[in-house]
Amino acid sequence: MQALDRLFISIGRAFNSFLSQFLPPTAVTVIGMFLSAIIISTFAALVFMFLTWLERKFVGRMQDRIGPNRVGPFGLLQPIADAIKMFTKELITPEGAHKVAYNLAPILAVAPVMMFFAVIPFGRDMVAADLDVGVLYLVALSSATEVAILMAGWASRNKFALLGAMRAVAQMLSYEVPLVLILLALVLMAGSMQLTELVAAQGVPFALLQPVAFLIFIVAAAAELNRTPFDIPEAESELVAGYHTEYGGMKFGLFMMAEFIAAFGMACLVTTVFLGGWRPWIIPLPSWLWFLIKAFAVLFVFIWFRGTFPRLRIDQLQAFCWKFLVPVTLLNVIVTGVVVTFFPIVRDGQIVVQGAGGWAVTTVVYFATSVVFGLIIAWLYRRPTQQALRQIEVGRPAARGLSQEVQAA
Amino acid sequence: MTAEQFVFVVAALITLGSAVGMVTSRSVFVGALWMIAVFGGVAALFILVGAGFLGIVQILIYIGAIAVLILFAIMLTPRVMGDPNAPRYNRQWPLVAVMTTGLAAVLTVLVLRTDWPLAQEGTPVITGFAVELGKGFMTTYILPFEVASVLLLVALIGAIVIAREE
Amino acid sequence: MKPYAVIGAFFVVGLILPLVTVIGATLLSPRKPNPIKGDIYECGLKTVGETWVQFKIQYYIYALIFVIFDIEVVFLYPWAVAYNRLELFALVEMLIFAGILLAGLLYAWRKGALSWV
Structure with missing residues (x-):
């Protein structure tokens, strides 16, 4: 079990010592860095291909249909067919498009999401770059993708693309604020921005200590990723295909890749900061396997959202962000600050919670505070919630007094 | 190198x-x-x-x-x-060229002549930068920290007032 | 410095991987341009008018408010990582900071700056 856990580390070390036999140490380090970058990026790309199949299968099943099943057993070779299609489709550049920006945009969209995985701890001691400002680095990368989207929208010389790009970026900007504020509360609890420290501080997963923040984070993450129910920027009936209207073939494939890999990256982030990262839960499996299991569980929740919820309008989604999520997450930071003062998890850089009893007390206190906080918020926002529920009621055919036949149709 | x-x-x-x-x-x-x-x-x-x-x-x-x-x-x-076809130069460009070259020359001489305080060979790079910054904010530089929040508030109100007036 | 070097490597690989893919696609794909294919897509019709967006200031206001809150968050992160090494007074100082900004958000809300009208 120990050997399996350290499998990748052992392989890496063996490779390093093999290279050191005939190369100077600097060259070995540099090659090691690039090799880890290439391997992790390729892994992300493979996850992307698998994810396209997973999403279509799961959403299909949720919509009472089978999903891809022609190409290979259970349609598992579908992503390969899609890849071949992407490679061989004609790359039509719209006339009058700004050549350089048009071609650069898909590449600049993929680069930041690949850089995401540099700081994620995939297993025990398995992190490519243990950055001491890891959390902030991840947020900065999400900001960088917005620039690529604006470039794509403008360079296409297409009204719909421009509009779609601006809407997508406005949405991503808005939802970054609650995302960052929740991460702030978690950083406060763990006393560090370093992702490995965040995993180390989770004797109990932070999802249990801050359930309300966990739920809000999942929602804000879905919005940040432009996924349903927040996928107005790419909804077919709304703005054609949004900012990637004028992109065909592989360039469109790159935008898809950027989006799905960002989803996987966000799932990895959720796993690391909320679900305890690679820490095993009861069953002893290798740490990296636990990490993948948890990350895919989070991805499943994102896919589940897609198959279940209708889309939010742009004004609804912006109001939800600025009038609900931002004040709530800001208050959450303050509340967490108060609780951390009296029940600290980390003090002076060391974890101060002792043993199972200490963790039990900590869990109960934080969980109770979070639940009370959530109830107070629900009470404060009761009138808008009732209004929204009433609007959904009014939309139902029975409520509008329509005849039985129309209702059945 | x-x-x-x-x-x-x-x-x-x-x-x-x-x-x-x-x-x-x-x-x-x-x-x-x-x-x-x-x-x-x-x-x-x-x-x-x-x-x-x-x-x-x-x-x-x-x-x-x-x-x-x-x-x-x-x-x-x-x-x-x-x-993109708007004219890029106007008639004052010779004067501007002279002035900017003069300014560049003055700055270059200034930079080369100043005795910049350099770090000693082998000074360790600061670790835990963000932590030191945070401690500094809360102790020595607490006033600038709070004034920054007031500044941000003023910027927010000003932007809204200006933007809403159209 | 080592972690940043690794990030630099990731950046380079992140640029090269899509570049190689696009080059591969350019080599493998047919290229038959004709004026109809090159036209800008506008639901099957010819493009009318210049390509610019209807002036809706709300986009700009959201970006503006985002800048303010982004800077606020950047101030709060050092506080968060240093908090476990400081005393109670740090909490009060942060409360003042966050309170002022929460007041700003409420002002923006009341003035209707947050509504997508």
Whole structure:
């Protein structure tokens, strides 16, 4: 079990010592860095291909249909067919498009999401770059993708693309604020921005200590990723295909890749900061396997959202962000600050919670505070919630007094 | 030349080259894109000095927020997006050329002649930059910290007042 | 410095991987341009008018408010990592900071700056 856990580390070390036999140490380090970058990026790309199949299968099943099943057993070779299609489709550049920006945009969209995985701890001691400002680095990368989207929208010389790009970026900007504020509360609890420290501080997963923040984070993450129910920027009936209207073939494939890999990256982030990262839960499996299991569980929740919820309008989604999520997450930071003062998890850089009893007390206190906080918020926002529920009621055919036949149709 | 020096040269070239590109570009949008490259280069320079936190903050704020703000402003003003055939020079360019060359010469001489305080060979790079910054904010620099929040509030109110008046 | 070097490597690989993919696609894909294919897509009709967006200031206001809150968050992160090494007074100082900004958000809300009208 120990050997399996350290499998990748052992392989890496063996490779390093093999290279050191005939190369100077600097060259070995540099090659090691690039090799880890290439391997992790390729892994992300493979996850992307698998994810396209997973999403279509799961959403299909949720919509009472089978999903891809022609190409290979259970349609598992579908992503390969899609890849071949992407490679061989004609790359039509719209006339009058700004050549350089048009071609650069898909590449600049993929680069930041690949850089995401540099700081994620995939297993025990398995992190490519243990950055001491890891959390902030991840947020900065999400900001960088917005620039690529604006470039794509403008360079296409297409009204719909421009509009779609601006809407997508406005949405991503808005939802970054609650995302960052929740991460702030978690950083406060763990006393560090370093992702490995965040995993180390989770004797109990932070999802249990801050359930309300966990739920809000999942929602804000879905919005940040432009996924349903927040996928107005790419909804077919709304703005054609949004900012990637004028992109065909592989360039469109790159935008898809950027989006799905960002989803996987966000799932990895959720796993690391909320679900305890690679820490095993009861069953002893290798740490990296636990990490993948948890990350895919989070991805499943994102896919589940897609198959279940209708889309939010742009004004609804912006109001939800600025009038609900931002004040709530800001208050959450303050509340967490108060609780951390009296029940600290980390003090002076060391974890101060002792043993199972200490963790039990900590869990109960934080969980109770979070639940009370959530109830107070629900009470404060009761009138808008009732209004929204009433609007959904009014939309139902029975409520509008329509005849039985129309209702059945 | 060590690896650090090499990276410094590359980052400096990117920053300066992008700055030149930004100033000489025909369309405002492309100029804004060059500006983003400048910000990226500056972030790399911050990281090289050892202020990793500031480098990441540079990317987060300047590229992620301010550059996006400027791009939005450019996209929302149609005349600015427009005419690549507008004249790029006016009749005062000889005078301006003389003045800028003079200014550049003065600055170069100034930079070369100043006795810059340099770090000693082998000074350790600061670790835990963000923690030190936080401690500083809460103890020595508490007043600037609170004044910053008031400044942000003023900026917010001012922006809303101006934007809502149209 | 080592972690940043790795990030630099990731950046380079992140640029090269899509570049190689696009080059591969350019080599493998047919290229038959004709004026109809090159036209800008506008639901099957010819493009009318210049390509610019209807002036809706709300986009700009959201970006503006985002800048303010982004800077606020950048101030709060050092506080968060240093908090476990400081005393109670740090909490009060942060409360003042966050309170002022929460007041700003409420002002923006009341003035209708947050509504997508």
